[in-house]
Amino acid sequence: GENVEQHPSTLSVQEGDSAVIKCTYSDSASNYFPWYKQELGKRPQLIIDIRSNVGEKKDQRIAVTLNKTAKHFSLHITETQPEDSAVYFCAASFRSGTASKLTFGTGTRLQVTL
Amino acid sequence: NAGVTQTPKFRILKIGQSMTLQCTQDMNHNYMYWYRQDPGMGLKLIYYSVGAGITDKGEVPNGYNVSRSTTEDFPLRLELAAPSQTSVYFCASLGGPSYEQYFGPGTRLTVT
Numbered sequence: 001g002e003n004v005e006q007h008p009s010t011l012s013v014q015e016g017d018s019a020v021i022k023c024t025y026s027d028s029a030s031n032y033f034p035w036y037k038q039e040l041g042k043r044p045q046l047i048i049d050i051r052s053n054v055g056e057k058k059d060q061r062i063a064v065t066l067n068k069t070a071k072h073f074s075l076h077i078t079e080t081q082p083e084d085s086a087v088y089f090c091a092a093s094f095r096s097g098t099a100s101k102l103t104f105g106t107g108t109r110l111q112v113t114l
Numbered sequence: 115n116a117g118v119t120q121t122p123k124f125r126i127l128k129i130g131q132s133m134t135l136q137c138t139q140d141m142n143h144n145y146m147y148w149y150r151q152d153p154g155m156g157l158k159l160i161y162y163s164v165g166a167g168i169t170d171k172g173e174v175p176n177g178y179n180v181s182r183s184t185t186e187d188f189p190l191r192l193e194l195a196a197p198s199q200t201s202v203y204f205c206a207s208l209g210g211p212s213y214e215q216y217f218g219p220g221t222r223l224t225v226t
Contacts, residue, residue, distance in 0.1 A: 006156075034215075042219075043217040043219050045217075095213050101147075101159060101162060101172065102147075104156035
């Protein structure tokens with residue numbers, strides 16, 4: 001089955017700096033790569049996702065890049081703000097007409113300090 | 115739309131007790147999922163369903179059972195609760211051409 005590794009496990013940045021979180025996946029058939037933000041005691045919330053036919057996607061201060069050859073993808077947050085502090089999870093799945101199962105990374109705790 | 119709802123929000127069980135975690139979605143999604151999230155960890159798939167009457171095991175199914183008699187409901191049954199089942203349980207659904215899974219608010223379960 002799919003295996004997703006995520007690094008780093010914790011990340012502390014100063015407000016205004018950039019943050020980068022990296023993930024690798026094992027199944028070359030995976031075609032969908034979402035990123036979730038989870039605040040303490042809350043449900044995971046999708047913040048950005050990318051499909052395998054795209055190399056990069058950007059939404060305001062967040063961007064995701066995908067390297068299918070190397071089987072890794074990354075989340076980039078620019079101009080970080082205190083409200084960006086949370087746990088971020090990457091995931092990978094193979095979406096077909098009959099199945100779609102997400103495999104999650106172990107999470108990165110991002111702390112944005114003033 | 116209420117989206118994905120879960121009950122109860124919190125529950126404390128004694129070892130050996132049983133309970134059912136409820137999950138309902140009102141988006142007419144075919145796919146539904148149960149995950150568990152242990153402290154400081156990612157989500158692990160317990161069971162999933164691709165439609166009414168069809169269920170399959172995920173990564174960590176032992177100690178759990180599911181059923182899917184309707185499109186809307188996907189209850190998770192714990193038989194003979196064990197301390198190792200202390201976790202936060204999330205239900206999710208997916209439907210149509212979208213790739214996005216929608217998560218419920220979670221159930222925090224403690225087994226003592």
